[in-house]
Amino acid sequence: MTGGNKLAKYQEISQWLHEKIEDGTFAVGEKIPSENDLALKFGYSRQTVRQAVSLLESEGILTRAQGSGTFVNRSAIQKEQCVTMRVGVIACCPDDYIFPGIIRGIETVLGEHHYTILLCITHNRQVDEETALRRMLVSGVDGLIVEGTKTALPNVNELLYRDILNRGIPIVFFNSYYRNFRESYVVLDDIRAGELAAHALIQKGHTKIGGIFKSDDMQGVRRYKGMQNAMKHAGCPPSDQCLYWYATEDVPYLLSGTFDKVLLSRFSKVTAMVCYNDQIAVSLIRLFKQHSICVPEDISIVSFDNSPLADVISCNLTSVVYPACEIGQHAARLILKKLASPTCRDCIILTPELKQRSSIFDLRKTGSK
Secondary structure, three states: OOOOOOOOHHHHHHHHHHHHHHOOOOOOOOEOOOHHHHHHHHOOOHHHHHHHHHHHHHOOOEEEEOOOEEEEOHHHHOOOOOOOOEEEEEEOOOOOOOHHHHHHHHHHHHHHOOOEEEEEEOOOOHHHHHHHHHHHHHHOOOEEEEOOOOOOOOOOOHHHHHHHHHOOOOEEEEOOOOOOOOOEEEEEOHHHHHHHHHHHHHHOOOOOEEEEEEOOOHHHHHHHHHHHHHHHHOOOOOOHHHEEEEOHHHHHHHHHOOOHHHHHHHOOOOOEEEEOOHHHHHHHHHHHHHOOOOOOOOOEEEEEEOOHHHHHOOOOOEEEEOOHHHHHHHHHHHHHHHHHOOOOOOEEEEOOOEEOOOOOOOHHHOOOO
16 A cells, blocks of 8 residues: 555455465465355455456466466566576485485486486484475575475475475476375375285285274375275275384384384284385384294285385285385476476376285185184
8 A cells, every 4th residue: 555545455364465465375386266255255256356466366376277277377466586407306304215215316307407416314303304305505505305204294394395385496306295285296106006916815815804003194194094095995894903103203213112012912813914114114024933833824915115124025015106216206307397387286096016026925725724
């Protein structure tokens, strides 16, 4: 408002939208309320709302997508920043066996375009994710490739992510993503992967199937969902008493033997198990061996990742392949695409494959246990 003059109706709406974009209420790339919703909010006609939106479109602040709505345009509010030719990569676990392949894939693609990477590790802790994001802002990066932290839980760093987007820094997620962001991502189809794992057991006559899954990441939730789908379809839905859920902070205790009695009791009535990953599967196989439980004769196991661990243990794990290098390459190509065209949104879901080995006992040959 200037000179004591009252704003025109359409200016009132456009100013409100502009303020909400600036404070991050409507982040870059997000859809603003519909014309109907804005008309109801302000008590003005749709024609007035359309005039307000058109004004912001003419200024490049909004962009209209035919049939989809109107979105905040990244390039219009991008703050001044120097091109660094550097992409930030935020990952959860550097000691994870899939980590080197992901980084190799990212570096290969970005290197071809003369980009370097700045790496930060969160150890799947939300406070470390905040530290990593702030370090990226201080150091200066053109874009971010992020493995979300505890993605099955509420995103405590949501405002910081929105600030990053409003600075015009594009983000690509890998492995998982935050459901309240319309950002690009590349993931394995974990639901389908869970279906493949359970189906491999069901095919060999197993109906009493247990599972151990990670509770604070969407991969664990989705892999369980796939297992549940397959078992329900086969008429043998999983029992809660035969499932074990763990969080990131529980991993050292799972591997050290602290929970051995609980695990042995929980899986005492199953003939087969689906494990969240090869690391957990190998730990369980060692535990079973200590108690004279043979894999696969006494209990069959299917896992995820198809890591080097799966190919070296005595029973040779049947495991879903995790294409680490391919995921890294896709993530790098997506961030390059977003750097060239900031408003693009691509979601890549890779189809999983199961590597069959000898960790499944065929109950059809001997009858059900």
